[in-house]
Amino acid sequence: MAKLRVGLLFGGCSGEHEVSLRSAQAIAEALQQSSGKYDLRPIYIHKDGRWQAGDLAEKVLAEATPPALMSAESEAASATNPSGELATTQNKVLERLRSSASIEGVDVWFPVLHGPNGEDGTIQGMLKLMQAPFVGSGVLGSAMGMDKLAMKMAFAQVGLPQVKYLPVLRHEVWSNPCVFPKLCDRIEEELGYPCFVKPANLGSSVGISKASTRAELETALDNAASYDRRLIVEAGISNPREVECAVLGNDQPKASVVGEISFQGDFYDYETKYTEGMADLTIPADLPAEVAQSIQDMAVRAFLAVDAAGLSRVDFFVESTGKVYINEINTMPGFTTTSMYPRLWAASGVSFSELVDRLVQLALEER
Structure with missing residues (x-):
């Protein structure tokens, strides 16, 4: 049986570039361990928007480090294949993608990109123009999941409780x-x-x-x-508990168990999220069964409200009274082996490699 060719897009122009590298590395390892089902084609997007295939993309993926921070030995090795650069500006990407031997015949794309230009509908629109299946939400779901105001309006339309x-x-x-x-x-x-x-x-x-x-x-x-x-x-809410629920699927999504994040700061900021040891994850969260079920139900409603697809992580606040408020949805959450999204599914009986495989299959099903 022929292998399915997966184009792995990672890096990007947002401030979450380094997080993308770590997520992509974990996903690549899972794809490569899937019993020979996949032929991985890594494509690295520099911080200035240039797209790179070939040796450099493979080096960045292996080290999960941007080129400027890679070792001198790695940089010298990547410099031997300058032809791997696909475009100097993104308006040339489509033309160069179609003719690039590195990614010719990609069957499905996995855009492991966080933040602006990655999960806001822009890259999804380009992949749609290419008529290519891809993992995750489409243009509408990605854009609404990124824009907090549009997201909140969608949540209000389906009656999800929110803070003022x-x-x-x-x-x-x-x-x-x-x-x-x-x-x-x-x-x-x-x-x-x-x-x-x-x-x-x-x-x-x-x-x-x-x-x-x-x-x-x-x-x-x-x-x-x-x-x-x-x-x-x-x-603000007085001393809320912060809990999260993972969603997987397309038109009939399923919710994972609920997890809780504990930390010392005023809120779950960038440093706390990505510095080891600054936050504790409790999975499953210690919640009454009816509260956990309510959160799972609301997570699925939020997923459908923004027209998400494939995967999302939905975040909530829980007051001491048990009152639950939805905070936001993230349509391409962090995907390292220690990130909340895959850990929630692991606790729900879906291993990391099985989760990645299922996302690829959902992409093919949706498109």
Whole structure:
């Protein structure tokens, strides 16, 4: 039986570049261990947008390190194959992809890309133009899963409980001295303190700040506006538990067991997420059976509400009273062997290699 050719896309232009490398390395190892079913074709996207196949892509994947940080020996080896570069700008990618021997005849794509230009519908749109099956959500599901404001509107339409929030535009923050104070007044009146200020379109908690005073609010708004023109300000909850649920499937998705994240900081920021030992994962979470079931049901409803496909991780807050609020959905969650998404499925009886294999099959089924 002929092997299925899998094009593994990793790296990318977002601030989550390094996380993508680690996720891709784990997925590549799982594909290569799948009883000879897959022929892996790695494609590395540099931070400046250049696409690279061949020796360099394989070196970056093996070391899970961007080229500038690779060893001198590895760089010298990769330099012997400069023809592996597919394009200097992304507007040339389609033409060069179709003629590249490295990825000719790819049967299915696995875009292991996090953040802007990776899980926001942009790369998914290009893969659709190529008429190629790919793992994960399509353009709509990816875009809604990335944009926190669009996501919250979709959640509201299906009745999912959420904390109070206000949308804010950059021009309201970077405006004349009369407008900005009125914006802060409105936030204080409608949401109060503490509150959380977030860019609408970034992942891994980048640009997020907690504000407990007027001065902190002003600084948080200015910081978030430097990342995105659309912002969201959310009311804080007193000492909530943060729990997550993994979803797998297409039109009939299934939910995993529920896991809990514990940490010392004010919120689950980038450093806490990706620094070993700064957060503890409890799987399954110590929750009443009816609360866990409610979270699983809401995770599936959220998945369907944004038109996700393949995989997603859905995050929730649980108050001391047992009241549950949905926080967000992540349509391409971290996928290292220690990441929450695969660990939740491992606790639900689906091994890492089986999970990766199932995602490839779901991609073929969906497209």
